[in-house]
Amino acid sequence: MSSTQQALGFGRPMPVSQSRRPPWRFRVQGSDSTWAIAFVIPYVAVFAAFVIYPVVYGLWMGSDPVLYGVLFSDPLYLTTAINTLLFVAIGVNVKMFLAFLLSGYFMSRSWWIRSLLAIYLIPWALPALVVFTSIHFMLVTQWGLLDSLWRAVTGQDGPLFLTHEWIAMGANIVSYIWKWMPFWTLIFLAARMAIPQDIYEAAEIDGATGYRRMVYVTFPLLANVYLICTLLSTVWTLGDFPTVYFVSSGAPARLTDVLATYGFREAFDFGYPRQGVAAMLSALPILIPLVILLMRRVRASGVQL
């Protein structure tokens, strides 16, 4: 039983008999399937018109090999690819690990840690456009909040964050972690709450306390959830658009673009939609194995996302 079912006030999972078929089901089978077809038509229609068609259309747009020749000879594309890899590898892993640790912190029952949780979740509830623009203003000039703080403390002018490639990329990654860490903390918090208390009691008798409790009890129990969440987050982050688009907007000189923003600019700022599609399709060799791994993991463990 998941803790969320408890949280929703829903009791034990009923032992649903999957195989038993009551005799009258055979009689209504014919009309049943008519209803069934009528009920799935809306989703099938949406899926065909707005998933299959765009996917096929996109594959067709990016099917010309010449596009990839142009793409790979663009030095900016190489920078973009490296940026994307760094963004995903550092952003996702640091975020997940910190979220895992923080979920332990938020397990505490004291009232003020609970109210802190409400504050901590605000970044996740706010629109990405709004918070990332605010962060952009903190960094973009010498008069932003961070530079003003720097000046108040040290008496000297602070760095110009968005004029240096690596600082700007770091700002993107930190902003990304800031925005999405609360969501995954919440997921891990729910997962931790689902661990029965007796396991911890038994572990304590066996001498597993303190950090040993985390390393030998909590983490092995959550390893599967952790892996699936990390895979899912990796897939989503590969296509992350708003973070880089608003925080650094590619500055300086498009050196901090990631795939999503690069493709977007090629398509809509410079008017080469096919080039943009090709840029995004170039992520497929990474995306497809990840998706297959993720779907296998989900099937094998029976976890439903």
Added chain:
Amino acid sequence: MSATTAGRRAGSSLHSVLYYRLHHYAVEAISIVFGLILAVWSITPIYNMWMIALESHDGVFSGSIWPEHPTLQSFVVVVTQDFWYLENFWHQFGNSFYVGLTVMFLTLLIGSLASFTVGRLRLRNGWMLTNAALMTYVIPASFLAIPFYRIMQIYGLSNNLWSVIAALTTFATPYAIFIFSQYGKSIPMELDESARIDGANPLQIYVRIYLPLMAPALVAVGTYALLLAWNEYLYNFLLLSTPESMTVAVALAQFLNSDESPWNFMMATAIIYALPPIILYYGFRRYMAAGLTMGGVKG
């Protein structure tokens, strides 16, 4: 921690009681300091929004860390639509609500019908539908943006709110299907079967039994869909272009087109735009947190 158990074992020894207390206070102090750091970390960009919004136009980027002459003038400008980027603000606000509520309604309807069919009517090959939904769920939405833009032109929906509604419903429905299938498993099949004996057809079972019992999951997914639609930017921007058809997100980002924009107006707009999701989030926090984590924790 091991020290505390050791302390407890020693029991009556005054020294170890003292040690235990000191240890307890030290842990509490570290925890409070850490909590404060976390609060500052979470709040800073939001504080920055307020600071800029409360500044007068000349005061923005004056290099201070709090507004020196705080004024609500920017908010007045936004509410009275007294700036040329904001001429249609309330109309655009209405557009955002229209898109959000329609996406919510369609997501709930399509998602619950589909998961009812797969889970309760046991549609043959229903697994294909579940797999299709899972695939849609894991594909990054931004990768479909360019073909989507073209396809909406083919459908004749460019610069139409329904193009955004279609796109966002497509991306919200898979999540709905997962939550509903997961939650539906806890509703006993016997209810459906006894209703069948009483002569109910599947539509009646869906309306009278399935939907009422799914209420908590419907609230969770409804909140999710509404927030997704309200907060989304990329598809709104691509598919809507005239001031009359824009949603607030697109209107807000217009400020970024020029370097000379009044940032205080922009941040005041941003704060007003962020109010509905914050209210929704605090109002439905319990349901939403439950919905977002539903299932994912069973591993």
